[in-house]
Amino acid sequence: MIPVIESGQAHPYPPRITEFTRQFWDALGEGRFMTTAGVETGQLTFPPKPVSPHAWDEEVEWVELSGRGTLYAHTTVHASPSAFVGDLPYRICIVDLEEGIRLATRLIGSAEVSIGAAVELVAVRHTDGLSYAARAMNS
Amino acid sequence: MSRSVTIIGASALPVGKWQTQPDAETQVLEHEVLAKLVVDAVKTAGIDKGDIQGLSFAMNRHYTLQKYFATFMASYLRLPCYGNVSEVLGNGMTGGWAFENAANDILLGRSKVSLALGINFETAARAQDHMMSSMRATGDVDFHAPFGITPITWYALDASRYIHEYGSSRRELASVAVKNRMHASLNPLAQFRKPITLDEVLDQRMIVEPLGLYEVPPRSDGAVVLILAEEDYAKSLGRPYVRVRSRGFYHEGVHQLSDVPNDMTAFGAARAAGEQAFADAGLLPTDIDVAELYAPCTIVEVLVSEALGLTPRGNGGKWAAEGRTSLGGEIPISTSGGLTSRGHPAYVTPLYSFVEAYEQLMGLADERQVKDAELALTSAELGNYNAALVHILEGVHS
Numbered sequence: 032m033i034p035v036i037e038s039g040q041a042h043p044y045p046p047r048i049t050e051f052t053r054q055f056w057d058a059l060g061e062g063r064f065m066t067t068a069g070v071e072t073g074q075l076t077f078p079p080k081p082v083s084p085h086a087w088d089e090e091v092e093w094v095e096l097s098g099r100g101t102l103y104a105h106t107t108v109h110a111s112p113s114a115f116v117g118d119l120p121y122r123i124c125i126v127d128l129e130e131g132i133r134l135a136t137r138l139i140g141s142a143e144v145s146i147g148a149a150v151e152l153v154a155v156r157h158t159d160g161l162s163y164a165a166r167a168m169n170s
Numbered sequence: 171m172s173r174s175v176t177i178i179g180a181s182a183l184p185v186g187k188w189q190t191q192p193d194a195e196t197q198v199l200e201h202e203v204l205a206k207l208v209v210d211a212v213k214t215a216g217i218d219k220g221d222i223q224g225l226s227f228a229m230n231r232h233y234t235l236q237k238y239f240a241t242f243m244a245s246y247l248r249l250p251c252y253g254n255v256s257e258v259l260g261n262g263m264t265g266g267w268a269f270e271n272a273a274n275d276i277l278l279g280r281s282k283v284s285l286a287l288g289i290n291f292e293t294a295a296r297a298q299d300h301m302m303s304s305m306r307a308t309g310d311v312d313f314h315a316p317f318g319i320t321p322i323t324w325y326a327l328d329a330s331r332y333i334h335e336y337g338s339s340r341r342e343l344a345s346v347a348v349k350n351r352m353h354a355s356l357n358p359l360a361q362f363r364k365p366i367t368l369d370e371v372l373d374q375r376m377i378v379e380p381l382g383l384y385e386v387p388p389r390s391d392g393a394v395v396l397i398l399a400e401e402d403y404a405k406s407l408g409r410p411y412v413r414v415r416s417r418g419f420y421h422e423g424v425h426q427l428s429d430v431p432n433d434m435t436a437f438g439a440a441r442a443a444g445e446q447a448f449a450d451a452g453l454l455p456t457d458i459d460v461a462e463l464y465a466p467c468t469i470v471e472v473l474v475s476e477a478l479g480l481t482p483r484g485n486g487g488k489w490a491a492e493g494r495t496s497l498g499g500e501i502p503i504s505t506s507g508g509l510t511s512r513g514h515p516a517y518v519t520p521l522y523s524f525v526e527a528y529e530q531l532m533g534l535a536d537e538r539q540v541k542d543a544e545l546a547l548t549s550a551e552l553g554n555y556n557a558a559l560v561h562i563l564e565g566v567h568s
């Protein structure tokens with residue numbers, strides 16, 4: 032399980048949801064960070080997909096991830112697309128999850144985080160939908 | 171395949187801000203600008219219009235209102251042809267594919283002479299509005315864009331990782347911007363030509379840390395026409411020309427970020443495409459006299475020069491800081507001024523790289539001429555160098 036926090040604001044640029052990815056977003060709202068794996072190989076992929084990009088078949092299953100990982104890279108954005116001007120400056124990071132999945136997301140919290148540090152994913156509940164972010168572990 | 175592709179002429183618009191606002195009373199329109207360049211290039215090359223059998227366009231930005239631009243231009247220029255008339259799109263590699271598309275017609279024997287050309291007008295759009303579109307190009311609309319990840323954010327992430335792994339520094343990376351501005355000061359096609367100091371680069375406001383204003387690409391408009399020809403045709407003109415010695419391409423099957431952890435800053439696609447090009451040419455990176463690299467930010471030039479073997483891994487920043495990649499150095503890189511100073515009209519940027527290689531190999535580069543340049547390398551890319559297209563070019567003077 033991962034923590035669920037409230038942003039109190041609408042999402043500046045919400046993701047589109049399909050019948051398939053709705054399972055990801057619904058689970059996220061319950062504090063579970065899910066993705067898909069090929070049934071045959073067990074190989075994970077992210078974002079979740081209705082096909083396995085490795086095996087090229089539709090035999091996929093949902094797997095819950097711990098949400099824990101390490102910081103691979105990070106930056107602070109000072110010039111943004113118009114939708115995000117109200118967020119400036121904001122931090123973006125790449126996280127290597129302990130199950131062997133790499134993803135990019137927002138880095139939140141005021142803690143200084145350096146590359147290699149332990150981070151955790153949190154679900155972020157906006158007034159109009161869900162998102163997720165990474166933050167320093169125990170922050 | 172016994173045929174070879176050559177470049178026998180080039181014409182380019184100085185990179186800058188040319189696009190007019192949508193409500194301007196008098197407009198600067200793409201087709202007029204490009205038509206004049208075509209006529210200029212063909213006249214300078216001294217060839218017959220009727221010999222041209224292909225028009226391969228880099229696709230226009232969506233701001234260009236004239237659609238079906240390729241066939242519109244074929245009409246505007248009254249050019250019937252058998253080869254092909256098309257527009258290609260490949261993100262940052264778009265101009266590179268325009269070149270390949272023209273070259274392939276020549277290699278297949280469908281055309282003796284083809285134009286690779288394009289015009290990229292976009293500067294009338296505000297940066298923050300333009301980024302609403304470009305963030306959808308350089309990421310997953312549903313799993314990257316919602317975080318506000320802009321195109322150059324990926325390169326900034328590379329920079330943070332590279333500094334962490336190799337003990338490089340913002341200072342070292344920033345020296346690439348100083349070097350390229352010095353090159354641009356000698357290039358009439360460059361957008362920014364006033365030399366800058368390292369302190370000036372470091373003093374600019376942050377855009378995406380650790381990259382400041384002078385370490386990221388400006389907004390640019392530009393247009394290029396290249397004349398490609400089968401080698402027999404080039405020889406018949408009795409003048410020097412540039413021959414495509416080899417090319418390499420690789421896409422790593424990844425859009426921006428691999429969900430399977432890899433060495434992100436190794437730019438594996440550039441390495442693979444480069445190895446292919448060097449092997450086909452029977453050359454080594456040390457044989458190259460001048461390299462014109464697709465590098466939107468300082469860090470990208472460092473990483474791609476390492477991936478191509480032009481500088482040692484982990485030392486690309488150091489080499490730039492030491493002047494070893496400057497004009498007069500061991501391997502001059504981005505003698506045009508590169509994307510930060512020559513400018514970055516993205517869809518035609520790879521075509522500008524061919525223009526620089528052409529001028530260097532033809533001895534036309536005036537003050538920025540690399541002495542006795544015989545072999546040049548160009549690269550084009552898309553994403554976070556998830557794909558790379560590498561060409562090795564040689565000057566033929568006999």
